[in-house]
Amino acid sequence: MFHHVTVLKEESVKGLNIRPDGIYVDCTLGGAGHSELIASQLGPSGRLIAFDQDETALANARIRLASYEKVVTLVKSNFRYLKQALREVGVPEQDGCPQVDGVLFDLGVSSPQLDEADRGFSYNHDADLDMRMDRDEPLTAKTIVNEWDEREIADILRDYGEEKFARKIAANIVKARQKAPILKTGELAEIIKSSIPAATRRTGPHPAKRSFQALRIAVNDELGAFQDALEQAIDCVGPGGRIAVITFHSLEDRICKQTFASELASCSCPPDFPVCVCGGGDGRLKLTPRKPIVPTEAELEANPRARSSKLRIAEKLAKAGS
Numbered sequence: 001m002f003h004h005v006t007v008l009k010e011e012s013v014k015g016l017n018i019r020p021d022g023i024y025v026d027c028t029l030g031g032a033g034h035s036e037l038i039a040s041q042l043g044p045s046g047r048l049i050a051f052d053q054d055e056t057a058l059a060n061a062r063i064r065l066a067s068y069e070k071v072v073t074l075v076k077s078n079f080r081y082l083k084q085a086l087r088e089v090g091v092p093e094q095d096g097c098p099q100v101d102g103v104l105f106d107l108g109v110s111s112p113q114l115d116e117a118d119r120g121f122s123y124n125h126d127a128d129l130d131m132r133m134d135r136d137e138p139l140t141a142k143t144i145v146n147e148w149d150e151r152e153i154a155d156i157l158r159d160y161g162e163e164k165f166a167r168k169i170a171a172n173i174v175k176a177r178q179k180a181p182i183l184k185t186g187e188l189a190e191i192i193k194s195s196i197p198a199a200t201r202r203t204g205p206h207p208a209k210r211s212f213q214a215l216r217i218a219v220n221d222e223l224g225a226f227q228d229a230l231e232q233a234i235d236c237v238g239p240g241g242r243i244a245v246i247t248f249h250s251l252e253d254r255i256c257k258q259t260f261a262s263e264l265a266s267c268s269c270p271p272d273f274p275v276c277v278c279g280g281g282d283g284r285l286k287l288t289p290r291k292p293i294v295p296t297e298a299e300l301e302a303n304p305r306a307r308s309s310k311l312r313i314a315e316k317l318a319k320a321g322s
Contacts, residue, residue: 025103025236079229105243
């Protein structure tokens with residue numbers, strides 16, 4: 001059973017400003033919570049294209065979205081191939097680029113992937129070191145841990161996990177694998193734990209959390225894929241269309257914030273205005289609203305995994321300077 005609690009569902013879909021006859025893209029299908037809400041607001045001429053690399057998620061969506069099958073197209077693909085995939089499913093083009101009315105990203109690993117022991121994402125379940133979102137891809141966490149050199153592992157842990165003990169952890173991984181390959185999540189979690197001072201382990205999250213996050217990001221090239229896809233989404237969204245992005249950690253949010261900022265129209269509105277109304281400058285986007293949306297206390301109580309999430313929404317301007 002694929003059970004996933006959708007984060008910021010109402011806020012993100014509302015932010016897309018759905019038109020019944022519009023074309024929308026859910027780049028991160030997951031448990032299909034966002035897709036279902038989008039599809040429910042489409043008319044017979046509307047369309048939703050939903051992406052996922054995980055066949056389990058796609059199989060669940062075929063069931064959950066069965067009543068919307070006439071308006072929903074499911075695509076098994078990494079969202080970094082957004083333009084190509086949209087062309088392949090027949091989305092109309094303008095100026096050589098597929099044109100849609102909205103794109104949604106809900107980044108990170110879905111709850112079922114974390115909770116299913118055999119996926120190897122979690123330090124709470126002993127399983128093979130895998131961490132692939134797409135099981136057809138060759139690179140696994142086992143390969144990185146056992147074959148990459150110490151400096152590469154340390155760089156991953158520092159850059160993707162913001163782990164301040166990255167060098168010590170990497171050194172201990174290399175030392176351990178010289179005796180025998182590291183094959184299980186439990187083994188790796190113990191190596192990480194032993195590399196972190198006891199005083200540090202007594203506070204904060206599980207000592208392996210940052211390192212496991214870093215390996216997952218590296219295995220799936222999550223940040224590179226997101227950067228590629230977000231730039232393509234900005235190209236593909238038509239005038240008045242919107243891009244909604246839900247992030248769960250600072251690395252993703254930084255990419256989103258900086259990419260949006262690089263495309264923003266210059267704004268002369270007072271800082272306390274919730275949305276831009278001046279339409280100044282020559283950028284392609286405006287933020288709606290200016291600041292990220294975060295979960296309510298009620299949502300956090302119901303779903304603690306939503307705690308670090310942020311929602312940023314940008315609207316494509318009708319033309320530069322408008």
